[in-house]
Amino acid sequence: MKISKWILILSIPLLAIIITLVILVFAMGTSLLSSFTDDDKPEFDGMILGPIGENEIPSELIPIYQRAAEQYNLDQWIILAAIHRVETRFSTLGVMESPVGATGHVQFMPCTWMGWGHPSCGGLGKGNMSNGDLINPELITKYGGYGVDANGDGKADPSDIEDAIFSAAKYLTANMSTDGKYSDPLKNAVYAYNHADWYVDEVFMHFNLYSSGYIAKENNQVPISMIGDTVWPVPHTKNITSPYGSRWGTIHEGIDINQAGDADLGKPIVAFKNGTVVYSRTGWNGGWGNVVQVEHSNGLKTVYAHLSSLGVREGQQISAGQVVGTMGHTGNVRSSTGKGTHLHFEVWLNGNRIDPTPYLTPWLGG
Numbered sequence: 001m002k003i004s005k006w007i008l009i010l011s012i013p014l015l016a017i018i019i020t021l022v023i024l025v026f027a028m029g030t031s032l033l034s035s036f037t038d039d040d041k042p043e044f045d046g047m048i049l050g051p052i053g054e055n056e057i058p059s060e061l062i063p064i065y066q067r068a069a070e071q072y073n074l075d076q077w078i079i080l081a082a083i084h085r086v087e088t089r090f091s092t093l094g095v096m097e098s099p100v101g102a103t104g105h106v107q108f109m110p111c112t113w114m115g116w117g118h119p120s121c122g123g124l125g126k127g128n129m130s131n132g133d134l135i136n137p138e139l140i141t142k143y144g145g146y147g148v149d150a151n152g153d154g155k156a157d158p159s160d161i162e163d164a165i166f167s168a169a170k171y172l173t174a175n176m177s178t179d180g181k182y183s184d185p186l187k188n189a190v191y192a193y194n195h196a197d198w199y200v201d202e203v204f205m206h207f208n209l210y211s212s213g214y215i216a217k218e219n220n221q222v223p224i225s226m227i228g229d230t231v232w233p234v235p236h237t238k239n240i241t242s243p244y245g246s247r248w249g250t251i252h253e254g255i256d257i258n259q260a261g262d263a264d265l266g267k268p269i270v271a272f273k274n275g276t277v278v279y280s281r282t283g284w285n286g287g288w289g290n291v292v293q294v295e296h297s298n299g300l301k302t303v304y305a306h307l308s309s310l311g312v313r314e315g316q317q318i319s320a321g322q323v324v325g326t327m328g329h330t331g332n333v334r335s336s337t338g339k340g341t342h343l344h345f346e347v348w349l350n351g352n353r354i355d356p357t358p359y360l361t362p363w364l365g366g
């Protein structure tokens with residue numbers, strides 16, 4: 001009797017421990033499960049890279065953005081990629097001094113880098129200092145600038161990729177504000193970096209495009225025209241540069257949509273209607289270039305050709321207004337305007353290409 005009493009006394013705390021462990025394991029299991037099922041839900045914290053981000057952001061830069069964001073407690077590392085894209089197209093436009101004096105990979109004004117306490121600083125912030133002074137970490141500390149020596153080479157150099165990205169992260173974190181022009185503190189930080197609404201729009205357009213699960217319609221980032229259950233596929237322009245029908249001795253089996261010149265490059269293209277992505281591939285694709293095909297109900301299919309980046313995967317269910325890719329000039333592009341960037345849009349019915357115009361007249365005031 002005595003022994004069984006002891007067993008009983010001991011088993012109570014033991015049981016409590018076991019129950020706690022079971023609850024813990026169960027909780028971990030469900031959180032793991034939810035992180036898997038989150039895949040198809042929109043996520044806007046900017047942490048999850050979507051297909052366009054994977055295509056466009058040079059992969060060697062991603063760890064730099066991520067480390068910089070971590071260092072300065074910036075939740076949304078993709079914003080650094082977006083700024084780098086808008087400033088110097090990931091450094092492919094050159095990192096030398098701009099006409100207004102901005103310099104390096106993300107085009108810092110010298111006074112922001114060095115610190116506005118520098119005696120030559122004022123006005124737009126071009127300042128007047130030697131390059132030796134500009135990259136001197138001790139002087140930057142003295143004058144209160146944002147330039148940092150991230151790679152530990154003793155210089156804080158805006159023309160060094162790590163130094164530039166880490167400094168941008170430091171700047172954004174320091175300039176987040178809940179009372180500013182925008183309700184989003186991160187937008188206020190980007191506005192502080194370059195005081196222009198178009199700049200904030202451009203940076204956030206890329207931020208959203210690069211993030212996973214971006215649906216333009218729901219986020220109101222680009223003006224979407226929705227009539228019934230269909231959406232005009234090019235949010236930024238309704239300009240048709242080539243209609244369906246005879247062209248150059250053959251039949252143009254779709255319509256071309258774009259503005260003039262190269263201004264359309266990289267702008268979002270959205271799905272005409274809810275549907276399933278049946279084709280999403282890079283390459284020549286019979287002249288289409290990078291192309292997305294979406295199957296809708298009642299034998300209807302739409303084709304989005306010459307894209308610069310693909311935004312959806314084959315087999316994916318998508319909504320009207322969801323970004324399927326970005327406008328480009330891949331494939332066989334013949335255009336009299338600019339470099340030929342345009343959307344070639346086709347409508348298929350029961351396996352045959354048809355004139356898309358009747359489907360689009362509601363937007364065109366026809």
Ligand SMILES: [Zn+2]
Pocket residue numbers: 242252254255256343344345
């Ligand atoms: Zn075309």
